[in-house]
Amino acid sequence: MTDLKVAIVGCGNISRSHASAYAAAPVELVGVADIVPEKAVELAEKYSSTPFDSLTSLLAATSPDLVSVTTPPGSHAALAIEILAAGKSVLLEKPPVLSLAELDAVAEAEQASAGSVYVVFQHRHGSGGLRAASLLSTGALGRPQVAVCETLWFRPVSYFDPEWRGTWVGEGGGPTLGHGIHQIDLLLHLLGPWKSLTATAVRLDRPVEFEDVSMASVIFESGAVATVINSLLSPRELSRIRIDTTGGSLEVNHLYGYSDTDWSFTPAPDAARAAANGLDPGARRTEDVAVGTDPWADSAGGDVPSNHAAQLGRLVADLLAGRTHETTLASTRPTMEFVTALYASALTGAAVHRAELTPSHPFYSALHGNVPQPEIDQSLKF
Numbered sequence: 001m002t003d004l005k006v007a008i009v010g011c012g013n014i015s016r017s018h019a020s021a022y023a024a025a026p027v028e029l030v031g032v033a034d035i036v037p038e039k040a041v042e043l044a045e046k047y048s049s050t051p052f053d054s055l056t057s058l059l060a061a062t063s064p065d066l067v068s069v070t071t072p073p074g075s076h077a078a079l080a081i082e083i084l085a086a087g088k089s090v091l092l093e094k095p096p097v098l099s100l101a102e103l104d105a106v107a108e109a110e111q112a113s114a115g116s117v118y119v120v121f122q123h124r125h126g127s128g129g130l131r132a133a134s135l136l137s138t139g140a141l142g143r144p145q146v147a148v149c150e151t152l153w154f155r156p157v158s159y160f161d162p163e164w165r166g167t168w169v170g171e172g173g174g175p176t177l178g179h180g181i182h183q184i185d186l187l188l189h190l191l192g193p194w195k196s197l198t199a200t201a202v203r204l205d206r207p208v209e210f211e212d213v214s215m216a217s218v219i220f221e222s223g224a225v226a227t228v229i230n231s232l233l234s235p236r237e238l239s240r241i242r243i244d245t246t247g248g249s250l251e252v253n254h255l256y257g258y259s260d261t262d263w264s265f266t267p268a269p270d271a272a273r274a275a276a277n278g279l280d281p282g283a284r285r286t287e288d289v290a291v292g293t294d295p296w297a298d299s300a301g302g303d304v305p306s307n308h309a310a311q312l313g314r315l316v317a318d319l320l321a322g323r324t325h326e327t328t329l330a331s332t333r334p335t336m337e338f339v340t341a342l343y344a345s346a347l348t349g350a351a352v353h354r355a356e357l358t359p360s361h362p363f364y365s366a367l368h369g370n371v372p373q374p375e376i377d378q379s380l381k382f
C-alpha cells in the first residue's frame with residue numbers, strides 16, 4: 001500500500017531514471033505515456049505499469065498525484081499546463097521550459113491549480129551539494145569571491161540525428177540550455193542572486209541552429225564574480241565548479257553526477273602557516289573562519305550521489321511528509337533568466353542585467369530573441 005501515485009509522460013532515455021527512482025520509493029507508478037505506443041508498452045512492461053498513447057488518455061484513466069514530464073523540452077510547457085489543469089503536480093525534466101514567457105505561463109497555471117511544479121536539477125540533491133549550500137548560506141566556508149563553472153562535454157555529430165535536436169523549436173538551445181544548465185543551476189543555487197553578465201556564443205563545428213560553445217562573465221549581487229563555459233566539443237569531458245571564498249577553495253569535479261569524494265575544500269592558509277611558507281601572513285582574513293577548523297570535513301556524513309534517485313527520493317519524501325520540495329519552478333527562474341541573458345548578450349553584444357528581463361525584453365519570449373536565423377548564423381561565426 002502506497003500513499004503517492006505517480007506517472008511518467010515521455011518513455012525515452014531519461015524516463016528509465018525516473019522509473020527506477022520511483023521503483024525504489026514508496027509510490028505506485030499508475031501509468032506511463034508516449035506518443036510512440038511501443039515505447040510506453042516497453043517501459044510499462046519493465047516497471048509493471050499501464051501504457052498510454054498520450055498524456056490526455058493517461059489523465060483520463062488514472063489519477064496520479066505527480067507526473068514526471070520526460071519528453072523533449074519543446075513540449076514541456078504545454079504538457080505541464082495540461083497536468084496542472086487536471087489538478088495534479090508536475091516534475092519537469094531540465095530544461096523546464098524554453099523561455100521566460102513559457103515559465104511564466106506554467107507558473108500562472110500553477111497558481112490556478114491544486115498541483116505544484118518541481119524541476120529536475122539532481123545536482124542540488126547529492127550530499128555534497130546539500131553540504132555546500134548549507135555551509136555557504138551560514139558563512140561557515142567564508143564569503144564567496146571568485147568562481148569558475150565549467151561544463152566541458154562532448155557530443156558527436158550523430159547526437160543531433162533525432163529530429164528535435166539541434167533546433168530552436170525542439171531542443172531550445174545549445175550547451176547553455178541543454179547541458180551547462182546543470183552546473184549553472186548549481187552555481188546560482190550556491191552563490192545566490194546574480195546581477196549582470198556579458199557573454200559570447202560561437203558555433204564551431206556541430207550541425208545546429210544555435211551555439212556549440214558559450215562563455216559568460218557574471219557579477220553576483222554579493223559582489224562575487226564568476227566565469228562560466230559550456231562546450232559540446234571537449235573530448236575529455238568534465239563538469240566543474242570551483243568557488244574561492246575568504247575561507248578557502250571549494251571545488252567539485254565530476255561528469256554527470258558527483259559523490260562526496262568528488263568534492264574538496266582547501267582552507268586558506270592561516271597567518272602562521274602562510275608566514276612559515278614565506279607567504280604574506282595577511283593573505284588570510286582569519287576573522288572569517290576560525291583558525292584550525294575545517295568546516296567542510298566536519299560536515300561529512302552519508303554519501304548520497306547526485307542522481308535522479310537522490311532528487312526523486314527527496315521529492316517523494318517531501319510530498320509524503322507535506323513539506324515543500326525546494327526545487328520548485330520558482331526556485332529555478334534565476335537559472336532560466338541566466339540562460340536567457342547569456343543568449344541575449346551573445347547575440348546583441350551588450351551586457352544584460354537580470355532586472356531587465358521583464359516581458360518587454362526582446363529575449364523574454366524566445367531564447368533566440370526572434371533574431372532572424374541568418375543574423376544568428378552570422379553572430380555565431382564571428
Ligand SMILES: NC(=O)c1ccc[n+]([C@@H]2O[C@H](COP(=O)([O-])OP(=O)(O)OC[C@H]3O[C@@H](n4cnc5c(N)ncnc54)[C@H](O)[C@@H]3O)[C@@H](O)[C@H]2O)c1
Nearest residue numbers: 010011012013014034035036070071072073075093094095
Ligand atoms: N536530468 C538529466 O540529467 C537529463 C539527462 C538526459 C535528458 N534529460 C532531459 O529529459 C528530457 C527527455 O530527454 P531524453 O533524452 O529522454 O529524450 P528521448 O528522445 O530519448 O525521449 C523523449 C520521449 O518523449 C516522447 N514524446 C515526445 N513528445 C511527447 C508527447 N507530447 N507526449 C508523450 N510523449 C512524447 C518521445 O516519443 C520519446 O520517447 C529532455 O528535457 C532532456 O533535456 C535530462
